[in-house]
Amino acid sequence: MSNMTRKEFLETLGVIAAGSVAFPWLSGCTTEKQRQAAGEKARLGIIGTGSRGQFHLANLLLDPNAQIVALCDDYLPHLDAASALCPNARRYTDYRKLLEDREVDGVIICTPLHLHASMTMDSFAAGKHVFCEKAMAYSVEELNAMYNAWKAGDKVLMIGQQRLYDPKYIQAMELVHGGAIGQVVGIRNYWYRNNDWRREVPDPKDERRINWRLYNEYSRGLMTELACHQLQNGSWAMGGLQPSFVQGTGSIMYWKDGREVFDNVAAIYQYPNGVHMTFESIISNKHFGMGEQILGSEGTIDLVRGVMYNESLERRTVLRQLLEQIEQGVLSSSAFAGTSWASEAASTSKGIRFADNVRVNDGSSTVGAAGDGSVELIHAFCLAVISGVQPEKMVEEAYWSTLLALLGDRATREGGRIDIPDYAGSVAQIH
Numbered sequence: 001m002s003n004m005t006r007k008e009f010l011e012t013l014g015v016i017a018a019g020s021v022a023f024p025w026l027s028g029c030t031t032e033k034q035r036q037a038a039g040e041k042a043r044l045g046i047i048g049t050g051s052r053g054q055f056h057l058a059n060l061l062l063d064p065n066a067q068i069v070a071l072c073d074d075y076l077p078h079l080d081a082a083s084a085l086c087p088n089a090r091r092y093t094d095y096r097k098l099l100e101d102r103e104v105d106g107v108i109i110c111t112p113l114h115l116h117a118s119m120t121m122d123s124f125a126a127g128k129h130v131f132c133e134k135a136m137a138y139s140v141e142e143l144n145a146m147y148n149a150w151k152a153g154d155k156v157l158m159i160g161q162q163r164l165y166d167p168k169y170i171q172a173m174e175l176v177h178g179g180a181i182g183q184v185v186g187i188r189n190y191w192y193r194n195n196d197w198r199r200e201v202p203d204p205k206d207e208r209r210i211n212w213r214l215y216n217e218y219s220r221g222l223m224t225e226l227a228c229h230q231l232q233n234g235s236w237a238m239g240g241l242q243p244s245f246v247q248g249t250g251s252i253m254y255w256k257d258g259r260e261v262f263d264n265v266a267a268i269y270q271y272p273n274g275v276h277m278t279f280e281s282i283i284s285n286k287h288f289g290m291g292e293q294i295l296g297s298e299g300t301i302d303l304v305r306g307v308m309y310n311e312s313l314e315r316r317t318v319l320r321q322l323l324e325q326i327e328q329g330v331l332s333s334s335a336f337a338g339t340s341w342a343s344e345a346a347s348t349s350k351g352i353r354f355a356d357n358v359r360v361n362d363g364s365s366t367v368g369a370a371g372d373g374s375v376e377l378i379h380a381f382c383l384a385v386i387s388g389v390q391p392e393k394m395v396e397e398a399y400w401s402t403l404l405a406l407l408g409d410r411a412t413r414e415g416g417r418i419d420i421p422d423y424a425g426s427v428a429q430i431h
């Protein structure tokens with residue numbers, strides 16, 4: 001891409017200097033901050049010690065800047081499981097009691113979606129820093145209330161969007177913002193699984209508590225649980241530009257087991273410059289797995305695999321093959337006149353791997369390092385609690401991921417086109 005084209009491209013996105021504005025949330029983990037925090041520990045309480053709560057707990061027990069002082073869950077089997085990992089932490093079944101604990105500097109909220117906003121706002125009111133799992137909130141109203149409560153106060157807020165701290169995503173976005181794939185012309189996200197998305201329920205009376213993801217009262221289904229992570233790629237690749245509208249569809253077509261949320265959804269988001277981003281999820285076929293791709297006029301980035309493909313190299317390869325075939329007499333030169341030689345099949349190029357040791361993680365593991373940015377993210381929260389320094393633009397990134405997920409969910413349920421309000425300037429402006 002020529003300098004002029006790149007400059008114009010960046011201006012279109014409202015980005016003045018590539019690189020300097022791309023990863024502002026990492027400001028909270030600079031070497032200087034880490035030096036200041038060395039030897040200090042963030043005193044933390046975990047609210048919701050189910051699957052994700054225990055995952056964070058296991059990682060924080062290995063973090064030199066973390067001390068888990070309190071645990072809370074109102075479902076005893078989960079509280080007991082967490083206590084077994086961390087016997088010295090005080091136990092609470094009412095999160096308000098944990099919030100009264102003066103030794104707790106920051107809380108990590110890992111409860112079902114419908115509780116995120118109220119628990120976060122109560123935590124701010126109690127003077128605590130907050131890490132809250134994604135999605136940020138259950139409704140647009142709660143999302144705005146949560147954002148405004150954070151903005152009005154002086155406490156740190158971080159949301160569980162771990163891709164923002166995943167080295168391979170950061171490298172990928174450096175390539176995108178540096179112009180390596182030319183102009184961004186499309187963003188594709190998909191997440192396929194083949195399972196019922198249910199958890200084992202020891203006592204039938206706990207069905208809704210354990211399988212909260214499947215019921216509208218607590219969850220917005222595939223859009224808030226899965227899409228929320230991937231839609232963030234749009235804001236990030238587009239330099240903070242947000243879509244103007246979303247259209248969607250969804251249904252319960254396979255897992256007809258009493259669930260209320262869709263088992264398949266598709267949503268298309270269109271940006272003001274005409275680019276569109278897709279999200280599709282089906283949980284009764286997993287052949288294509290999880291995919292996130294940034295398509296550019298000069299190349300393609302596969303975010304999940306950490307590989308970049310160059311369009312012009314591939315064009316040259318096709319042309320070279322053609323010339324060789326003509327030289328070998330396999331094709332006559334008149335083949336140029338037609339299109340029969342030009343294969344429309346997907347490229348088989350191996351591309352250029354830009355990130356090593358890539359491990360694909362869907363966030364479902366319960367203990368141990370995930371290799372997906374989760375460990376870096378929760379460590380950054382510890383540093384933020386110790387220093388009181390809010391990682392810049394992190395909340396805005398999470399705000400938009402959740403807003404797009406919530407409006408996408410509305411589009412899939414209503415089946416129409418939902419306009420995306422221009423919040424820039426009034427609520428959460430990213431860049």
Ligand SMILES: NC(=O)c1ccc[n+]([C@@H]2O[C@H](COP(=O)([O-])OP(=O)(O)OC[C@H]3O[C@@H](n4cnc5c(N)ncnc54)[C@H](O)[C@@H]3O)[C@@H](O)[C@H]2O)c1
Nearest residue numbers: 048049050051052053073074075078110111133134160363
């Ligand atoms: N960032 C990621 O990759 C990722 C991965 C998995 C889950 N998550 C998110 O983490 C959150 C929790 O998911 P999960 O899979 O751990 O669910 P889970 O059901 O395993 O755990 C939720 C826990 O919250 C507890 N809880 C519910 N109401 C409570 C209350 N009023 N007070 C105290 N505890 C209460 C439940 O008893 C349960 O133990 C969700 O928002 C989910 O989207 C994020």
